[in-house]
Amino acid sequence: MNIMFASHTYMGSPFVVGSHHLSREMEKLGHSVIHVSTPLSLFHLLKWKDRDIQARFRILQGKKVDTSAVVNSVPMSLLPWEIAGPIFKKTQKNWMLPAIKKVMREHEMASVDLLLIDQPRFVGLEKLVSPKVTIYRPTDIYSKMTGDASIATAERTLMSVVDGLVSTSGPVLSELQEYNPAVPTLLLENGVEYEHFSAPAEEPEDLKSIPSPRAVYVGALDERLDLKGLKLLAKEKPNVSLVIIGPVNEETKRDFSEFANVYFLGAKKYATVPAYLQHSDVALLPLSNHAANAGRSPMKLYEYAAAGLPVVVTETPELLRRQERFLHFYRDSAELPDQVEAALSAKQDRLAIREMARSHAWESKVNTLLDFIDKLQVKIG
Missing domain, CATH: 3.40.50.2000 (Glycogen Phosphorylase B;)
Known part of the structure; x- marks a missing residue:
């Protein structure tokens, strides 16, 4: 499959998160994987002293920080979520989304079979890439963690369009399932390398x-x-x-x-x-x-x-x-x-x-996830 992860954390960050591990495991199984993380914008240059911002700009410029064959992309967007979020809450239009088709062309991915969204700020990405299957995979109760009301709006919108919900904990699953109880769900805890x-x-x-x-x-x-x-x-x-x-x-x-x-x-x-x-x-x-x-x-x-x-x-x-x-x-x-x-x-x-x-190795987790996706594909037809 052609797989795209839309994650909150870039590969090469001091924090290694679940989307990094799942991306690598899927690539090992022979899938083509693009890992896209929260975009940068020109506004981020105002925080240039932040080492994390500098590291993300280096990846944007093509510096490889990971030995994996997974494509690690930190793209550019017009606006950061701090501005784009309130606009989305009012208009349902997300100005934080990057020029994702350009990213796909650069890495010869003509289409997307599976889109996994970990970062709710990527709401609307599913419209741009038209995947066969879209999964929302929240790893926290983001609205409570951030105190950002725009995030709750983004999650509510995502839950109205995704094909499946994969949550890393019971409380997160319960919180998100309320938005759309009809969406198929999978509880899949984070694993370990x-x-x-x-x-x-x-x-x-x-x-x-x-x-x-x-x-x-x-x-x-x-x-x-x-x-x-x-x-x-x-x-x-x-x-x-x-x-x-x-x-x-x-x-x-x-x-x-x-x-x-x-x-x-x-x-x-x-x-x-x-x-x-x-x-x-x-x-x-x-x-x-x-x-x-x-x-x-x-x-x-x-x-x-x-x-x-x-x-x-x-x-x-x-x-x-x-x-x-x-x-x-x-x-x-x-x-x-x-x-x-x-x-x-x-x-x-x-x-x-x-x-x-x-028993919690990532190899086992990715097999469980792919089995769930296979069943969704049969259901979707």
């Missing part, structure tokens, strides 16, 4: 001097993270080294400066993350009460597990539903330190934890 995270890796140099036991967190430090719980962990368990991997600002560093057992190692390349996990003792997924967290399907969950780590995580309806035996739940920030201690004391079999993660 199993071999990447489970293959033995040497201990990183900047980890060697950090005492064990090590509790590791990998990811963004934003309002969706339970920073209060992390501070309590650092304070109440001084014997536990808290290793935080991800982009961090100076303000957050200052907030934790009183704790000698907290180590900010900064952002790490995806290729090196397994080594940090494998040489830690417990993984953390501490979520705040932010509305968007209820619908999250964190890829870190099974990445941690594939590295053999038990995971201490905040209770959410979605994660409780999964009943994974390697998860240690806590309800509020005050419970995090004791749950970390309990997870460390349990001394779970790391090999057994890895085996629990194996």
